[in-house]
Amino acid sequence: MSAVAAVAAVAADPSVRSPLPVLGRDVAVPLVTGGEVTYAALDQAASAPALQRVWDDVAAYAPYYGSVHRGAGYLSQLSTDLFENARRTVAEFLDCRADDQLVFTRSTTDSLNLLAAALPDGCEVFVFETEHHAALLPWQRAGRVTFLDAPDSPAQAVETLERALAARDPHGPALVCVTGASNVTGELWPVRELAAAAHAHGARIVLDAAQLAPHRAVSVRALDVDWVAFSGHKLYAPFGSGVLAGRADWLRDAEPYLAGGGASRTVTRRADGGVDVRWHETAARHEAGSPNVIGAYAIASACKALTEAGFDALAAREEALVRAVREGLADVSEVRFLSLFGDDAPRVGVLSFVVDGWNSSHFAAALSAEYGIGVRDGLFCAHPLVRRLLGGDTGGTGECGAPEAGALNAIRVSVGVGTPEEHVARFVRAVRELVRDGARWSYRTVDGRCVPDTSGRP
Numbered sequence: 001m002s003a004v005a006a007v008a009a010v011a012a013d014p015s016v017r018s019p020l021p022v023l024g025r026d027v028a029v030p031l032v033t034g035g036e037v038t039y040a041a042l043d044q045a046a047s048a049p050a051l052q053r054v055w056d057d058v059a060a061y062a063p064y065y066g067s068v069h070r071g072a073g074y075l076s077q078l079s080t081d082l083f084e085n086a087r088r089t090v091a092e093f094l095d096c097r098a099d100d101q102l103v104f105t106r107s108t109t110d111s112l113n114l115l116a117a118a119l120p121d122g123c124e125v126f127v128f129e130t131e132h133h134a135a136l137l138p139w140q141r142a143g144r145v146t147f148l149d150a151p152d153s154p155a156q157a158v159e160t161l162e163r164a165l166a167a168r169d170p171h172g173p174a175l176v177c178v179t180g181a182s183n184v185t186g187e188l189w190p191v192r193e194l195a196a197a198a199h200a201h202g203a204r205i206v207l208d209a210a211q212l213a214p215h216r217a218v219s220v221r222a223l224d225v226d227w228v229a230f231s232g233h234k235l236y237a238p239f240g241s242g243v244l245a246g247r248a249d250w251l252r253d254a255e256p257y258l259a260g261g262g263a264s265r266t267v268t269r270r271a272d273g274g275v276d277v278r279w280h281e282t283a284a285r286h287e288a289g290s291p292n293v294i295g296a297y298a299i300a301s302a303c304k305a306l307t308e309a310g311f312d313a314l315a316a317r318e319e320a321l322v323r324a325v326r327e328g329l330a331d332v333s334e335v336r337f338l339s340l341f342g343d344d345a346p347r348v349g350v351l352s353f354v355v356d357g358w359n360s361s362h363f364a365a366a367l368s369a370e371y372g373i374g375v376r377d378g379l380f381c382a383h384p385l386v387r388r389l390l391g392g393d394t395g396g397t398g399e400c401g402a403p404e405a406g407a408l409n410a411i412r413v414s415v416g417v418g419t420p421e422e423h424v425a426r427f428v429r430a431v432r433e434l435v436r437d438g439a440r441w442s443y444r445t446v447d448g449r450c451v452p453d454t455s456g457r458p
Contacts, residue, residue, distance in 0.1 A: 019309050019313065019314070019317070019417065020051055020052075020053070020236075020305060020306075020309055020314075020417045020418055021051070021052040021053075021418060022048075022049040022050065022051055022052060022236065022416070022417070022418030023049050023050045023051075023052060023055055024039065024041060024049045025038075025049075025418060025420070026038060027039045029372045031369065031370060031371070031372060032369040032370060032441050032452040032454075033369075033370055033440055033441065036372075037371070037372035038372065039372050039374065040371075040372055040373040040374065040420075040422075040423035040426055040427065041374050041419075041423070042373055042374060042375050042413045042414060042415060042419070042423060042424075042427055043374045043375055043376045043412070043413075043414060044214075044234075044349070044414045044415060044416035044419070045183055045186075045211060045234070045349075045350045045376070045412060045414035046234075046376055046414075047233045047234065047238055048214060048233070048234055048235070048236045048238070048416045048418075049236065049238070049416075049418060050236055050237060050238055050239075050298070051236040051237070051301070051302055051305055051417075051418070053301060053302075053305045054236060054237050054298050054301045054302050054305065057297065057298070057301040058239065058294055058297065058298050058301070061082065061294070061297060062294070064078055064079070065079060065293070065294070066078065066079040067079065067290065068080050068083045068290065068291050068293050069083075069262060069284075069291075070290075079293050082293065082297055083291060083293045083296055083297070085300070086104075086293075086296040086297050086299065086300035087102050087104070087283070087296070087300075089300040089303055089304060090102060090243055090245070090296075090299055090300055090303055091245060092303075093218075093300075093303035093304075093306075093307060094218055094219070094220050094228055094243075094245050095218075095219035095220050095221050095222065096220050096221075096245050096246070097220065097221060099248060100220065100245055100246055100247065100248065101245070101246070101247075101248040101251055101252075101282065101283045102243060102244075102245040102283060103243070103244045103245070103251065103283045103286045103287060104241055104242070104243060104283075104287060104291060104292065104295070104296045104299075105229075105241070105242040105243065105244055105286075106240060106241065106242055106292075107134075107231045107232075107233070107240075107241075107242040108132075108134050108135075108208060108209075108210040108229045108230055108231040108234075108242055109134040109138075109231075109242075110242055111229035111230075111242050111243060111244035112134055112135055112138050112177070112206070112208065112229050112244075113138045114244055114257045114286055115138075115175075115206055115227060115229070115244060115250075115251075116138035116139050116141065116142040117142065117254060117255075117257055118250045118251050118253075118254035118257075118286075119139075119142045119143050119173070119175065119250065119254075120173045120250060120253070122143070122172045122173060123142070123143045123144075123172070123173040123174060123175055124143060124144045124145075124146065124168055124169070124172060124173070124174045124175075125139040125142070125143055125144070125145045125146070125174070125175045125176075125177060126145075126146045126148060126161065126164055126165065126174065126175070126176045126177070126203070127139065127145065127146075127147060127148065127176070127177045127178075128147075128148045128149075128150065128151070128157070128160075128178065129147050129148065129149060129150055129384040129385065129388070130150045130151075130179070130182065130184075130340065130382070130384070130385040130388075131177065131178070131179055131208065131382065131385075132179065132183050132208065132210070132380075132381050132382050133381045133382065133383070134208070134210070134381070135177050135178075135179060135208040136382075136384075139175075139177070146164055146168075148160050148161065148164055150340060150384075150385060150388050151340065152340065152341070153341055153342075154189065154190040154193070154341060154345075155190075157189065157190060157194065158190055158193045158194060158197055161176065161194055161197050161198070162197045162200075162201070165197065165198065165200075165201035165203055166201060168201070168203075170201070170202055173203075173204075174198075174201070174202065174203035174204070175203060175204050175205070175206060176194065176198040176203055176204070176205040176206070177205070177206050177208065178191065178194050178205065178206075178207060178208065179207075179208045179210075179211065179212070180207055180208065180209045180211065180212030180213075180216075180218065181211040181212040181215065181216070181347070181348045181350070182211065182340070182347075182350070182382075182385070183210070183211050183350065183380055183381070183382060184338065184350070184352050184380050184382050184385050184386060184389070184410075184412070185338055185339050185340055185341075185345075185347065185350065185351075185352060185389075186211070186322075186347035186348045186349065186350030186351060186352075186414070187339065187340055187341050187345045187346070187347045188212075188216075188345070188346045188347060188348065191207055191223045191225065192222070192223050192224060195223055195224045195225050196224065199224070204226040204227075204247070205225050205226055205227075206225065206226060206227040206228070206229065206246070207223065207225040207227065207228045207229070208229055208230075209228050209229065209230040210229070210230050210231050210234050211234065211348060211350065212230075212348065213228075213230040213234075213235055214234050214235045214236065214306075214348075214416065214417075215311075215314070215315065215318060215348035215349060216311055216315060216348065217311040218230075220245065220246065225246070226246050226247045227244060227245065227246030227247060228243075228244075228245050228246060229242065229243065229244050229245075230242065230243055231243075232295055232298055232299040232302070235299060235302045235303070235306075236302045236305075236306075236416070236417065236418075237295070237298035237299045237301065237302040238298075239292070239294050239295040239298040239299075240292055240295045241292050241295025241296050241298065241299055243299065251283075251285065251286060252281050252285065254286075255279075256279055256285050256286055256288060257286040257288070258286070258288040258289065259277075259288060260288035260289050261288065261289065262284055262287055262288050262289055262290070262291070263279055263280060263284060263285050263286065263287065263288035264277050264278065264279055264280070264288075265278040265279065265280050266278045306417070309417070314417055317417075318348065318349040318415060318416075318417075321349060321415045321419060321421070321424050322347065322349055322351060322415070324421075324424050324425070324428065325351060325413065325424060325427065325428060326343075326351070328424075328425075328428035328432075329428060329431055329432070332431065332432060332435055333356075334355050334356040334357060334358075334435050335353055335354075335355055335356075335431065335435065336353060336354050336355075336356070337351055337352070337353045338352040338353060338354070338386075338389040338390075338410060339389075340385075340389070349414055349415035349416065349419075350412065350413075350414040351412070351413050351414070352380070352386075352389075352410045352411065352412040352413075353410065353411055353413075354390065354410050354411065355411070355431075355434075355435060358434075358435075359409070359450070360377045360378075360409040360410050360411045361377045361378070361409060361449070361450040362439070362443055362450050363377070363411055363434065364376070364377035364411050364450070365377075365443055365449075365450040365451060365452070366434055366439040366441070366443070367427070367430055367431075367434070369441060369443075369451075369452045370430075370434075370439065370440055370441060371426060371427075371430040372426075373423070373426060373427055373430055375411055375412060375413050375414075375427075376411070376412040376414075377409055377410070377411050377412070378409050378410070379408070379409060379410075380410070380412055386408070386409075386410055387408065389410075390408055390410065392408045413427060441453070
């Protein structure tokens with residue numbers, strides 16, 4: 001099947017049509033070559049647009065907003081009920097255990113930093129170099145960290161972890177941090193097997209589900225992970241909230257992540273003039289301050305919408321869109337997709353690639369300015385992984401407009417539940433045209449970004 005026929009087949013398949021509308025689907029953006037086009041948001045691994053349903057739910061609640069946990073008034077009581085119901089909804093979405101705690105945070109980064117602050121003394125952390133910086137970096141301030149080399153297969157990932165855990169002190173606490181799906185390659189990691197290896201060696205495991213939860217069902221029980229973290233802004237609920245859910249003991253025994261109202265049960269003066277504080281032992285211990293009730297409600301709304309749509313159907317549609325990209329560019333020899341586990345490895349709707357003869361920042365800028373397509377370029381907050389995949393160890397990205405094959409950056413395209421087939425078809429056409437014909441405009445570097453040169457015609 002030709003590239004054009006492959007994309008056309010996807011567009012004609014009714015099962016591939018978006019089941020969940022999102023905001024921004026009709027936004028028009030200007031093209032540097034003239035005219036406008038509907039924006040193709042293909043950077044959903046960074047932040048996904050809000051589901052229309054989430055927006056509608058938030059708008060319906062907004063007039064009734066009130067302080068949470070602090071008021072006797074009707075709106076305060078209503079908001080408190082809504083906030084705590086949101087906690088239960090998200091816990092059900094994650095299939096949490098009955099005694100797990102679910103803490104609302106600001107993001108995945110915030111969630112993992114919270115857990116890092118709650119590690120018991122002497123805890124050793126094991127983390128693969130392939131992780132997003134949000135999962136790679138927080139642990140260094142909390143304890144001893146062992147960074148594991150990138151594996152070439154899921155089986156090697158398990159073997160690498162088992163060897164590292166077997167060599168540790170078996171009597172001290174330990175934590176493994178692993179992603180569910182790579183934010184660079186989209187590849188699915190063997191979470192259940194890694195959890196089994198961790199537990200066999202007396203360690204606990206936290207799952208970074210930032211890229212997994214928007215695309216696949218996540219069950220704390222089935223995966224047997226101790227904690228899971230994710231962000232609302234990747235789950236079609238971009239209202240400033242995230243989640244950390246899992247075992248209560250380390251969270252209960254730790255000092256509050258933030259000190260303040262809401263986290264404290266009682267505060268009393270001592271005879272010597274100081275104060276004594278009794279902290280909550282529930283999730284409130286780490287939710288000091290006025291909570292982001294709208295953010296929590298938005299996440300809960302997204303969880304309901306995704307559950308009702310069915311992850312099997314959503315995953316099948318997503319796989320068809322990814323297949324359309326790969327098949328549509330299969331005969332373009334200049335395009336090389338990045339992968340740890342191989343081109344056929346199961347993945348979510350995230351693909352990264354480089355184009356021979358192009359600086360990736362230049363290519364991404366041309367996709368935006370000339371075709372109205374938004375993708376991501378760079379190292380994707382996963383510098384060690386991208387450097388390994390590109391075979392380089394320098395930090396240079398090169399000047400846009402220059403065909404620097406050695407420039408250390410890549411391009412990422414990512415889809416979601418609201419991605420129209422036309423956006424994928426336009427992306428494939430644009431890549432093919434840019435590779436064949438080159439950019440129609442000239443570009444220059446401004447403040448580290450590649451942008452169209454508007455000083456004159458190309």
